[in-house]
Amino acid sequence: MNHTLPSHASIALENVVKQHGDTLAVNTVSLEIRPGEFFSLLGPSGSGKTTILRLIAGLDQPDEGRIVIQGHVMQDVAPQHRPVNIVFQQYALFPHMTVFKNVAFGLEMQKVSPQDITQRVAETLDLVQLSGKHMRVPSELSGGEQQRVALARALVNRPSVLLLDEPLGALDQQLRQEMQRELKTLQEQLGITFFYVTHHQEEALTMSDRIAVMHNGQLLQVGSPQELYQSPATPFVAEFVGRSNRLDGTVVSIQSTHATLETKHVPPIHIPKPEEPTIHHSMTLILRPEWIHLTKNDHESGFDNHLPACIRNVQYLGNEFHYRLEVTPDIFWTATVPILGHQHAPFQTGEQVFIDWKTHDSVVLSTS
Numbered sequence: 001m002n003h004t005l006p007s008h009a010s011i012a013l014e015n016v017v018k019q020h021g022d023t024l025a026v027n028t029v030s031l032e033i034r035p036g037e038f039f040s041l042l043g044p045s046g047s048g049k050t051t052i053l054r055l056i057a058g059l060d061q062p063d064e065g066r067i068v069i070q071g072h073v074m075q076d077v078a079p080q081h082r083p084v085n086i087v088f089q090q091y092a093l094f095p096h097m098t099v100f101k102n103v104a105f106g107l108e109m110q111k112v113s114p115q116d117i118t119q120r121v122a123e124t125l126d127l128v129q130l131s132g133k134h135m136r137v138p139s140e141l142s143g144g145e146q147q148r149v150a151l152a153r154a155l156v157n158r159p160s161v162l163l164l165d166e167p168l169g170a171l172d173q174q175l176r177q178e179m180q181r182e183l184k185t186l187q188e189q190l191g192i193t194f195f196y197v198t199h200h201q202e203e204a205l206t207m208s209d210r211i212a213v214m215h216n217g218q219l220l221q222v223g224s225p226q227e228l229y230q231s232p233a234t235p236f237v238a239e240f241v242g243r244s245n246r247l248d249g250t251v252v253s254i255q256s257t258h259a260t261l262e263t264k265h266v267p268p269i270h271i272p273k274p275e276e277p278t279i280h281h282s283m284t285l286i287l288r289p290e291w292i293h294l295t296k297n298d299h300e301s302g303f304d305n306h307l308p309a310c311i312r313n314v315q316y317l318g319n320e321f322h323y324r325l326e327v328t329p330d331i332f333w334t335a336t337v338p339i340l341g342h343q344h345a346p347f348q349t350g351e352q353v354f355i356d357w358k359t360h361d362s363v364v365l366s367t368s
Contacts, residue, residue, distance in 0.1 A: 009068070010035040010161055010193040011056060016065035018051055025051040027217040028065070033161075033195060038187050040196040040204040043214035044240070049197045052214075053163050056195065058082050070160050085154035089166040091146050093138045093153075099125070100134040103152045110157075124156040127186065144175045151186070161193045168203065180206050201241055205229070213237050229288075235365055238286040245292070245333040247285040248367060251278065258304070258359050261285060265328045270304045270359045274366070286363040292335040293356040294323065294347060303356035309333070311351045323347060325355065 009032040018026040026048045033039045041049040054060040056067060058079035067074045070083055093102050100121055107117045125131055128148040138146055147167065154162055164183075168176045184207045187194045198204055204211045205225040212222045213236075221233040232238035235246065249263035254273065261271045261283060271285055293303060300306070312332070313324035323335045335355065337346065347353055 008035075009033060010037075010070065011195065012068040013052070013055075014066050014068070016052070016055060016062045016067065018048075018055060018060065019063050020051070024217050026055070026062070029214075029217075029219045030065075031212060031219060031222065033193060034210075036191045036193055037209040038184060038194045038196065038207055040198060040208040040211045041214060042198055042201065042204040042211050042241070044199055046216075047199075047214040048217040049199075049214050050165055053086075053165050053195065053197050056161075057084055057086055057163055083160035084163055085157050085159040085161075086163045086165065087150050087154050087167045089169040091138075091150040093146060093149055095138050098135050098137055099130060099141070099149050099152075102138070102149055103156050106153065106157050120156055121152075124152045127155065127189070128152045129182075142175075143171050144179060147171065147179060151183075155190070159192065161195060162187075164194060164196045166198055167196075168198075168200075176203075183207060205241070211241075213240060215240075230363075232286065232363060232365070235284045235286070235367065238284075238363065238365070243289050243334055245287040245289065247287075247331070249283060249285070251281045251283055254279065259364075261364070265331055266307055269307075271362060271364045272359055274364055276366075282367045284365045284367045286365065287333070287357060287361075289322070289334045289336040291357055291361040292333070294335050294337060295354050295356055296347075296351075298354055300354065300356050302358075304359040305355075305357050307355045309353055309355050311347050311349055311353060314347070314349055321346075325353070327355070 011033040013029055013031040016026055016029045029052065041052060043049045051060065055062055058074060058077060074082060103121045103124060104117050107120060125134055128151050130145065130148050130152065133145065138149065141149065168179050171179060180203055196207065208225055210222060210224055211228055213220045213228065215236050221228060221237050228237060228241045232241060238244045239246065247263055249261040251259050251274065252262040252268065253260040257273065258270045259273050260268050262268045271283065274281065274283065307327060309325040309327050311323055312326050315322040320339055321337045323337065325333045325335055327333055333355065
């Protein structure tokens with residue numbers, strides 16, 4: 001039975017569990033996606049993100065918990081009766097059909113009148129910038145155009161929610177970035193909920209209103225791209241969302257404004273005061289590459305922490321230099337320095353430098 005519930009969420013997962021043989025693919029996940037938001041589920045391969053998409057779509061059923069879409073409980077609701085459509089990485093277009101027939105197929109199955117089909121297909125093809133290509137077959141289209149046909153086929157049915165499973169995975173980098181911008185613009189124009197599954201950090205950070213990070217079937221953190229980047233909840237989130245430098249140690253003292261972290265590898269360093277400060281507590285320092293100040297001066301003022309390092313590699317990336325730094329024989333960090341008019345890297349491979357940063361320009365996370 002399809003019960004209606006009062007809900008402000010477009011999609012809600014309530015304590016959902018899904019087992020695949022001996023693998024706990026989804027481990028008691030609760031999640032709410034707001035109406036009209038671009039929501040991304042981000043995680044490595046095998047984290048459970050595609051399983052959640054399939055559960056929402058009705059292609060799989062949860063072992064425990066329930067799924068609510070548009071205020072309706074989805075228990076025993078078949079995929080074709082859910083207010084969702086899916087776009088997969090493999091577009092699954094009918095190769096012998098024209099673009100028009102591919103997009104119209106779902107409407108024909110619903111017995112929509114030919115006049116309405118013609119109008120809706122034309123409007124949708126215009127929306128995805130494929131006007132004038134309605135008589136072509138998929139083999140006559142580029143990868144990006146085939147992706148647009150797959151989008152049009154999903155959108156022509158006017159779903160409340162569009163589910164996208166790694167839809168840009170088959171595209172090259174430049175086309176992928178173009179499609180990221182187009183997808184975000186399209187979602188804003190339509191105002192419908194996009195639920196986007198990806199393992200690609202940049203994709204999620206670029207397009208999403210909010211992101212949920214998954215690992216080993218568990219939901220680790222949900223927040224805006226800025227929240228996940230600036231304030232990761234776990235070391236895994238910090239290292240998976242963007243680049244980060246890490247140092248593990250033990251809190252040895254706590255002052256009014258900061259704490260001191262001691263490690264086996266480097267001198268004691270100042271860290272932000274933990275929320276629950278405890279002496280001898282194991283903590284992980286997270287330092288983003290752009291939060292680092294590099295200098296040749298071993299007495300640079302204005303910074304709380306100062307570590308010697310050696311430049312091991314220099315990369316030029318157009319708008320910034322990336323430096324690989326050897327802090328100790330076992331610890332390598334990355335620093336980024338913006339290019340401000342000079343053509344040559346300010347530091348060279350093999351050069352001795354100092355890594356400086358302010359206490360509040362770092363994140364500390366409990367590891368025990």
